[in-house]
Amino acid sequence: MQHLDEGTIHAWLDGELPPAEREALEAHIVECEPCAAAVAEARGFVAASTRILTALDSVPGGVLPAASTGSGTARPAVRRRFVASRGWMAAAAVLVLSTVTVIAIRPGGDAAQLRVAAATRDQKEPAASAAPSEEKPQAPAPMQSGTAAPADKPKSVDQTERLKSRLEAERQSTRMRSSNGAPPPMANVAPRARVAEPSASMGRVPEQTATPPAPSAFAKDAVAKRADAVSLSDSTSERRTVASASGVSITGRITSEAGAPLASASVLLEGTDIGTITHDDGNYALIVPASRANGQTKSLVAKLIGYRAVAVPIAPTSEPITHDFVLRANPLALGQVVVTGAGTTSPEKLGAAIALDSATVDSAAPQLLSRNTIHTDGDTVVTTVYSVHGVSVSLIDHSRARDETLRLQIRGAVSEMSAKSHAAAAAVNSISWSDSTGHTRTLRGPLSREQLEQLKKSLFAPTP
């Protein structure tokens, strides 16, 4: 046998060599000193790589100044791109099919029937237990072997919530788009996800279809009953039910002084990695895993840029906690947003490049500008936003931005490295913002220089 090449050694260390090759390699390195050394070196590289990559995990969100621009405005653009490449994706899927041996073929069957099947099972479970109750179907079913239902990690629950709200929004927008009134198949998704959550029933779908129970009248009835239950409960209490199943839930609502719900505010249990952000309706829900709900007092902190952070002491035990926050506007924080300038060195050098149209923008600071197109739905281009690093201009309230007035949010990214040196130029066709008194103001554009000045004044105005 020749000396081993590096790739083979790594494949061996990764457990990816076929048995025959593996045996040959193992026999070889016993005898060959250089190759044994190469294996030792490769081991070192594998371990060190893992260690180095782990250092990347401590990066918090929003560190890169324009990242939130990406998150707020890039999504629709990405979506458009995806449509164009769907053919390619199909090709990729075929490729996956041909190269991977473990294949989980999804039943292409009738979704409604699957739901009925799942519901039937859920219905049976409480009947078998000693105390059947309305809550029971929503409690997490115990892990069952045989299917790859993953462990219910409490940490990801708030993210699950966020995904759900996203799916809910998708569902609503789909419904609104379908003018003939016939709900598209998508409309089924969110309610189903809610009903099933967090039981792993969907993970057992293949199992169910192996012996599909006939959809009996009983089962249909169960589905109808549960659909009612879901539609009656408001989102907060529903969340609470779900939450209490896997840990201690903390729920509540975050509003401004004027009573308006604050979306995308962050709620964090200080000193832990437990946190979430509020939905469009200002509600939040997070879970403290049962193991960490030991009655120790911690700070629950609510934050949103442009508002003063509020912290309350809480001591999570087994009882669900509800806490509503009212955040006061903090215009001074917004003072770090510079809406008119372009530059990255010092505030003194800012101010020249007010961008009102594409020509101005491009010639002013071409290397700093990124262009994003905002859509209100999948296809309609509503306006084009030019933004500069340091400030993000994002479309808020995706689901409701269907009228002419776009609700845009201007956020200053305050980097830990340098708060003062961020700069921005933003030109938009129409812009709404909350001024320091909490009133919503709208400018339709393109914005004139005077309007931009007004905007700046409004953002910078000290609290009266």
Next chain:
Amino acid sequence: MHDVDRLFRAYNEMLVRYLTRRLGDRDWAEEVAQETFVRALRQETMTNERAWLFTVANNLVRDEARKDSRRRKHLTMLYDEEKERIVEPEETAMERAQDAAMARAAVDGLVERDRLALLMKEEGLDYSEIAAALGMSVGSIGTTLARARRRLVEEYERLQQEQQRREGNAAS
């Protein structure tokens, strides 16, 4: 229609970590992960879930890649500027940030394909899944990973030595 709930539970953590390591921004990583799951919802059939999710996430990121390079340029400018200003850095946080910055630089120094292969491997994808997600042959993954790991470590060590030299100069 997919059981997105289950997919999300099974793969979200993995996907977010992968994307965070790749993009260097957790918010952004979560956005992309979320979008990936929304895609999964629309996807009719899916053979290998894990490879599919990573493929889609990769595609979503690729569109943003050009912006990313601009972001990095901007960050570098800020960093250089800040370096002149900071006199006595706070130790632990600063060291951790330094480690992260060096790791970031070393990872960014890899060619795209090596970087993705390595990050996916770290999330437990096997060679056939990585090959599928990157459109490569299974046989070439070992070599790719070997190269990626070697370069990553060597670059990281080089940066570390450079850093130590700088600190030595500052102290004297």
